[in-house]
Amino acid sequence: MKHSSAKEVEVRVKRTFLARKKPTNSLIDGQVKISIRFHQLKVRFKQLSVELNLFNNQSSDDRHIRCQRIGTRLHIFILIGSSIILALYSSLTQEIHHETILNPSETQYTTLAQVLGDCVVCPCSTFSVSHETFISIKPIYHHICSGDFVSSAWINFLLRSQFIDFVLYSDYHQQQQQQQQQQQQQQQQQQQQPQQQQQRQQQQQQKPPPPQQQRQQQPQQQRQQKPRQQQQQRRRQQQRQQKPPPQQQQPQQHQQQKQHQQQQVTTTTTTAQSVASAFWSFDNNALELYNSGLDATLSGSPIYTTSFAGYGAAISFTRSSTQYVYITPKVLPFNSRSFTIEAWIYPVSLSSSNDYGIFGQCQATSSNLCLYFIARNNKLLCGFYNNDIQGGTIITMSTWHHVACIYDLTTMTQQVWLDGSLDGSHSASAYNGLWGNTAIGATFQLGSASTFNGYIDNVRFEARAKNSTEILNDATLHVYYSFDGGSLTDNGPNGINATAYGSLSTTTGRVNQALQFSSGPYISYSYTPFYFLGISGSSFTIALWAKPTGSYAQQTILLVEQPSSWCVHYLVMTSTGQLVANCWIGSNIATNGPILSLNTWTHIAYTYSTTNGIRLYINGNQYSTTGSFTFSGSGVPMRFVLGGDRVVRQYM
Secondary structure, eight states, X not given: OHHHHHHHHHHHHHHHHHHHHOOSOHHHHHHHHHHHHHHHHXXXXXXXHHHOOTTOOOOOOHHHXXXXXXXXXXXXHHHHHHHHHHHHHHHXXXXXXXXXXXXXXXXXHHHHHHHHGGGOOOGGGGTTOOTTOOEEEEEOOOTTTTSTTXXXXXXXXXXXXXXXXXXXXXXXXXXXXXXXXHHHHHHHHHHHHHHHHHHHHHHHHTOOOOHHHHHHHHHXXXXXXXXXXXHHHHHHHHHHHHSOOHHHHHHHHHHHHHHXXXXXXXTTEEEEOBOSEEXXXXXXXXXBSSOTXXXXXXXXXXXXXXXXXXXSOEEEEOGGGTOEEEEOSSBOOOTTSOEEEEEEEEESOOOTTSEEEEEEEESOSSTTSEEEEEEETTEEEEESSSOEEEOSSOOOTTSOEEEEEEEETTTTEEEEEETTEEEEEEEOOOOOOOOOOEEESEEEEESEEEEOOEEEEEEEEESSOOOHHHHHXXXXXXXXXXXXXXXXXXXXXXXXXXXXXXXXXXEEOSSSEEEEOOSSOEEEOSSOOBSGGGSTTOOEEEXXXXXXXXXXXXXXXXXXXXXXXXXXXXXXXXXXXEEEEEEESSSEEEEEEEEOOTTOOEEEEEEEETTTEEEEEETTEEEEEOOSOOOOOOSSOBEEEEESSEEEEEEO
């Protein structure tokens, strides 16, 4: 009871106190209520802060609950601290914004340079000209095309579809030359002023005499002038007869003006001509075989080595020495057109972390302005910068490969080819680069040179998109001899010409003309050009037309040899006229063909692969086979010897 009454008393006291403190002013009453409300919120917030638990797992253990609350507080402190650090870093870090302006005019560049100063970076400075020099392109048209009656649509068609010579103008140098011309004109005027003064003095001295003297002199002058006038009239008549009519004079004057203008242009410009094709064989030199002015220049002292064909040579690049070759004088027309780039490559080593340049031309490291044909991640890649296609086949090391990059403007298709097979294709917009040093064995899409490590041979450029048959022939056709007109010239892609030993004659062939062999003469080669026939297990095909005449006798149709130590009679005819195909596996292995008909053309095809062995085809049909085996190569390039008492038309 006492305890209860004490509570009641305490409550009464509090109520009495509040009642006594309650003000009569309503504003003060509201402030007291707000302060009480804030006090309650503060107590509630403090309670929630103490009881806050982000990791609550409904455990009744006080120790677990305490650890969970401590972890919650640490989590909140770390979050707040991280936010503060990020805010400080963001406020202290400078934001850099990059913007690329393609093909700026001189006015645009000058304005940007004045406003931004050193922040403006021009890629031209990394090539051959400074920022002060701007290059513009001006087509040179035929004088008919420059007439008013030719429409602009026809001019645009010529620009898109033809190789038009163009002139590179340097505005900076033109301004210098104009200033020099003005100075020369001022000097000439200063020199002419004394002469003009002398002429004026002479004119004053030659003033006419007084009228009386004139009257006295007139009769004498008239008498003297009569014969002179007659002579002048005769001269004028002769000149009129010699002079062409005015219509004939105008073209001559127009031509003279054009010649004068051309002379002025050639003194201030450099002419660059585009070409339709180019070929670098690298046969112990870097000369281009189709055009003058496209010879390559060696950089880093690369050396020459054995060619993929065994004929001539190939060029060897060492990546660590930054070796490559470059072509600068003329312009290869890659921009806005179809083209094909081909080469034979022999990579010594490749890695997934580097680019290995095969062929490139880079105007600027911007979209569609930098052309590069490379090996990346051990696969072929052809790109125009941000417009790339990569093959899907891993390139085998220490082996010769035929590679090709093709762009077809008609279908807007970009392709890469490996060993005659399509390795990758996709749709792509055209390459727009107009100039830039062309490099073999290096590309510059990363700024510095990405060089090759191995051998490169027979680099070709065509200003058109080759079809699949052409690429397959370039990759697989080693030599082709038609023998038309008795020619021993190789009509294939590698230019391996034959050499005749003895007297050979021509006769009517299965197609056009053929060579007539007797028992003595034969044809061979002054080099040992057949590299693949020296590699064990390499696949190949030999095809020819043969027509035996006279009577049967044992003869060799085709012999493959390495003269000092190795020889295999690939195709022979026995004394009974039977055809036999041979190969070597440490001992001879052969398959028999049919008996060849006398005085009849027969098509013979000899194919070899490790899977099928020798397969002998007669007139397009398989006749016999040996089954699978791996032939033993000599390890060195081989040569063919063709001949005997027979007529042969050969395709190899």
